[in-house]
Amino acid sequence: MKVQIEIDCTPEEARTFMGLPDVGKANDVYVDALTKAMKGVSNPDQLQQYAKQLAPMGQLGLKMFQSFVEGAANSSSGGKPAKGD
Template sequence: MKVNIEIDCTPEEARSFMGLPDVSKANSVYVDNMAKAMKSVSSPDQLQELAKNMAPMGQVGLKLFQNFVEGSLAAGGMSKASSKKDDD
């Protein structure tokens, strides 16, 4: 048996309904700080250094994330290539 329930509400209403906290003020502060930090970046090297400093677990966390993204891209590319082979 399959049951589908569709609820039409705003993100704020959904958050309240699920009992999640309102983090809009914290998000605003975070976005403002990120915008200020990005304005000071004038080269790719500075951007990479900024990312290293802000990443969880420093450079190790950044490297893990980079490997994750590269692995996802490679897997996506392989599935597209295999589907093309299947179509032929």
């Protein structure tokens, strides 16, 4: 038996329903800091240095996010690897 539920809501409504925090203000601060830092970039080495300083947890953060997305994809497909894996 298959049951399909479609929910029509805004991202804010979904976030509130799931109990996730509103990170809009933190995101605005992060984007503002990144924008200010990028104004002084004149070569690729400087860009890489700024990215390392500003990125939360750097490469580790990207790997954690990737594993989170893969886990979500696997759980939604019933534990089977997502297509393309």
